[in-house]
Amino acid sequence: MxxxxxxxxxxxxxxxxxxxxxxxxxxxxxxxxxxxxxxxxxxxxxxxxxxxxxxxxxxxxxxxxxxxxxxxxxxxxxxxxxxxxxxxxxxxxxxxxxxxxxxxxxxxxxxxxxxxxxxxxxxxxxxxxxxxxxxxxxxxxxxxxxxxxxxxxxxxxxxxxxxxxxxxxxxxxxxxxxxxxxxxxxxxxxxxxxxxxxxxxxxxxxxxxxxxxxxxxxxxxxxxxxxxxxxxxxxxxxxxxxxxxxxxxxxxxxxxxDDESEANNPDLWEKANPMLCEPRSDYAQGLFDTIHEEYEELEDDPSNFEEFMTKRMNLPKVDLEKSVATWEEIEATNREMPELQHKECIGCLDFASIRDFAACGLLFRDEAENYIFKAHSFVRKEFVDKHYAYSKKTSDNVKNQKKVAPIREWEEQGLLSVIDAPTIDPRTIVQWFVEMREHYMIKKIVADNFRMEVLRPVFEEEGFEVEIIKNPRAIHSLLAPRIETAFANHQIIFGSNPMMRWYTNNILVVIDKRGNKEYQKKEPVKRKTDGFQAFVHGMYRADEISVGVDFFLDDIDF
Missing domain, CATH: 3.40.50.300 (P-loop containing nucleotide triphosphate hydrolases)
Structure with a gap:
């Protein structure tokens, strides 16, 4: 009718x-x-x-x-x-x-x-x-x-x-x-x-x-x-x-x-945008071509996926909190470290708490546009005893805690140092960078402003240049496209470091109402993220790293 x-x-x-x-x-x-x-x-x-x-x-x-x-x-x-x-x-x-x-x-x-x-x-x-x-x-x-x-x-x-x-x-x-x-x-x-x-x-x-x-x-x-x-x-x-x-x-x-999977079928895009129905006007065809280009670019820049789904397909993810990368992408960081001796790098650290974890790292780049991250963590014995059963050897509960983070195993691999003291001494952190300086050219140390009132004078006493990120949350959204693209393209190398993969998998990407991203924790106590946050601090100044240049003491005019 x-x-x-x-x-x-x-x-x-x-x-x-x-x-x-x-x-x-x-x-x-x-x-x-x-x-x-x-x-x-x-x-x-x-x-x-x-x-x-x-x-x-x-x-x-x-x-x-x-x-x-x-x-x-x-x-x-x-x-x-x-x-x-x-x-x-x-x-x-x-x-x-x-x-x-x-x-x-x-x-x-x-x-x-x-x-x-x-x-x-x-x-x-x-x-x-x-x-x-x-x-x-x-x-x-x-x-x-x-x-x-x-x-x-x-x-x-x-x-x-x-x-x-x-x-x-x-x-x-x-x-x-x-x-x-x-x-x-x-x-x-x-x-x-x-x-x-x-x-x-x-x-x-x-x-x-x-x-x-x-x-x-x-x-x-x-x-x-x-x-x-x-x-x-x-x-x-x-x-x-x-x-x-x-x-x-x-x-x-x-x-x-109707479903996220439909984004992979351009014939269904008209569900979200009726302007794309056939036959298309010149404007509609131009719009379709633009959307198609954006879709193809997602393969190289997956960080735009949420924006594409929300704005082009009108289908926001109901859960806007997600991991920073898929587990397959995180596993792909397990590649052999290239030769880094005498290479230039950015030193970085995350020292949010002196009573549990602190993470140090050196960020390198190579000609293949890889980001190579050499990391070491310091953990307090009392904290890892309580939350990861570091000192205990038996019982099912201990097994479960060790599954969360096998601290002793990582210690044996040289990925972390256990500190038996009330706090992690800032000089312990600085001393690690001093030792690394004997092998690598550290341009500067980049860190957020937390605890830096204590650390900065110690670093400067040792002759390091220090850059403090005053608003670390603000850089997360700025760096998210580069970091997520690097993970997707397998351009991040952590080497044989399961602890860094653990840190990374513990990251929760939270997207605010303006589409800005922030790297937070999936769980506030046991699933630590310090090593990944140190990596982010290094990425903030990754463009300053010279690629393909070796530095030797003989080259320096004393």
Whole structure:
């Protein structure tokens, strides 16, 4: 049975196999057929729909089937009072899917005389001014380009005003504290993945309802904030689609992959981005080519995987905490150390606690772009006795503790030194570097600022240059692409050092709401990470290491 021309067309594209839909959009079709198809209490205003589409295609760009489908529901009304059926719209598409372009068309039309409601002001809200003004800037440029539009609208860099209706299209940032009392007809919230709660949303929509047919549009791609505003909207969307909430409380149009594995099939990318459906426009083909290049680059730069899945495929990993590398990649560090005698290197250490572990290391590079890390750890006997049964020899509990970290075995291999003292003496750390200096050219010592008020004078007494990283967390996100790519390409060599592989496997990569990565511990006490953190400190200055140059005492002019 016919629903509405553009709605019928879109559903037919799916039913005839011309487009591929994800689960949420399949549920949306069923939702429409269940609640709207035979509902004699609602109607589509075809005049407004046709005028909006014609307006968009004449002044902006050709509209695709999914965009026309969405416009139809903007102008779905109750017969009894001519009020809009859907006040709230949730539009989620992969990056590049034309969300902002569609919103620009709809907004420009709604403030115009073609819509015909006076003072129907529209605000677009985002966390940053740059993002918020995207659609307003697009409308401004469109008006300035066409003389006919200049007779209908007055456009500046901050707002577009209809001369007939006096309606204003403008932008705001999401600093909700100063936005009380607005009299908008519609509000658009962009990049909603960044909202931690609905506090700012409530402020911006508080003025709605003072004009007829108020609308709220929530648009964006998924992000890294979990259990925030967007997750609650997605949860509500599923309840609406499954009939567990009032059917017209939200119109959800959610495009995403159904499963992570689908990212490996470009034919399925249109699930996340309907702009990629065949036949493609020049813009859509260019977008597809760009996404395909990004996908191919993941092989060499896997650190962008989360960004690709979240922003392009609109499918963030629910668990954004993960290991720094796969175990296979960590195992690949078990390669024979090249000859390092007299080679230049960066000394590095992590000395977060003087009562349990401290890790020292030397970072080298070679002509094959490998990062070679020679490491040694110092551990307190009392700590390893308590947590790893270092001194005990029997019982199942001891076996289990030794499985966590076989300290005595690693000691026998020369990978660590056990210190039987109340604390690890800073001079013990410095002395290790003094001994290493007899064999290698140590350019400088790099460490974070923790305990360095004690260590730095001792290092400088021995003639070492010391660089202190004042904000070690900040460098994690900076170095993550290089480190993860190096692991993926098997460019890291720890040699026969199972302790370094243990340190590395204990790392938890935590991604914050802005996509920044931080290297933390998977478990706070027994799964230590000191050696890996020392390696990170060395990587911070890896570019300063000369490659292919030997240093001998005879070369130095005393």
């Amino acid at each position: 016919s629903i509405q021309k553009y709605v019928d067309d879109y559903i037919q594209l799916y039913e005839t196999g011309q487009i591929k839909l994800n689960e949420e959009r399949i549920l949306l079709i069923q939702f429409i057929q269940r609640n709207i198809t035979n509902n004699d209490q609602v109607y589509f205003n075809d005049d407004l729909i046709e005028n909006c589409i014609a307006f968009g295609e004449k002044w902006y760009f050709p509209l695709t089937a999914f965009q026309k489908f969405l416009i139809a529901f903007v102008f779905l009304f109750w017969k009894k009072n001519n009020r809009v059926v859907f006040r709230k719209f949730l539009l989620m598409l992969g990056r590049g899917g034309g969300k902002n372009g569609l919103i620009t068309v709809i907004s420009n039309f709604l403030i115009s005389e073609l819509h015909g409601i006076e003072d129907y002001n529209i605000s677009i809200v985002a966390n940053s001014e740059e993002q918020a003004k995207t659609s307003v800037d697009e409308a401004y440029k469109c008006v300035k380009k066409h003389e006919v539009l200049q007779r209908a609208f007055k456009a500046t860099l901050t707002k577009v005003v209809s001369k007939k209706t006096n309606s204003i299209f403008t932008f705001r940032t999401s600093n909700g504290g100063t936005k009380d009392g607005l009299r908008d007809g519609a509000v658009i919230f962009d990049e909603i993945h960044q909202y931690e709660d609905n506090k700012d949303v409530r402020v911006h929509i508080s003025g709605l309802g003072k004009k007829p047919n108020p609308r709220e549009f929530y648009i964006g791609t998924d992000g890294y904030v979990r259990e925030g505003f967007l997750d609650k909207q997605k949860e509500k969307a599923m309840k609406v689609l499954k009939g567990e909430a009032r059917w017209n409380s939200l119109f959800p149009f959610i495009c995403k992959l």
